[in-house]
Amino acid sequence: MTTIALNETSTLVYQRPHSLATCNTNYCPGCTHGIAHRLLAEAIDELGLQERTILVAPVGCSVFAYKYFQMDGCEAAHGRAPAMATGIKRVQPEKMVVTYQGDGDLASIGMAEIVHAAARGENITTIFVNNAIYGMTGGQMAPTSLPGQKTTSSPFGRDTQMTGYPVRMSELLSTLDGATYIVRRSLHDIANIRKAKKAILTALKVQMNGMGFSMVELLSSCPTNWGLEPSEALHWIEKNMIPAFPLGDYKVHEEVKSL
């Protein structure tokens, strides 16, 4: 490890958030899961919630998410994180319960759980990482894959005649009266990463104030399974994913605006 020469007057501007564990992650180089983890950890630190937050990890690349945060966590069955979070929150309503889910987990096998958790207006927060592909299992087509997108299970591109169209989760959940705060952000550049952090802070404040279900969808990259360099993958989000999944606030309850 190299040492650096610091002047006595130097001030620390940025360091690793305390809520993030110091271990290395299993994510591929350039994967934006790491950015999403960091934003969540920073938001939890800023609100002083580390001691009373329980993270529910999904099945997918982020299956070990409970290991990467310095706070309590548990592992749910595939897609069932909102159901497990519902149970935890109802038994321990003073805790902050956050689910961290990918698109293969939340929008496919876990579709019923997330829809009904939102419909019931459960007071939990969901971080939804959407990278339009199944990452952990080797890059198969996901419910969120774009029309024409080449994956290992659609080598000639997603054929909409046979496999349909991508599911837009934020739009879908925003139609439910139980949902309080549903927004979509992207992690493809600095400005959007900062906006995503702000949205995660708001989502946690919604839960702190007992206002109901909150979800932040984050458009993310999967350089390995998209077959792109990390920086090209960020451009791919901007060029292909944002037109299909427009960024914006899909449901912001009136009382959230006063937070």
Add this chain to the structure above:
Amino acid sequence: MTKGTIFIDQEKCKGCSLCTAVCPQEVIVMQDDRLNLKGYHPASLNEANAHCTGCGVCAVICPDVCITVYREPQMKSHATTAC
């Protein structure tokens, strides 16, 4: 101009090079002649070219949270250059 420096934990770096793409001063380079324990070419601050302003955008984009940012206090005459 504000002066700063960064510290890169090279054993955590996975060599994705996103930090080199966003650095406005272009002072981060990939060490193509060196491998870390994981087998990646880590990023490093080109200290010979001491133009780092400590703006911290590299830390914002770094997916492996391996960058710590320091900044010198601003001189009063350059008080408007902070980002």
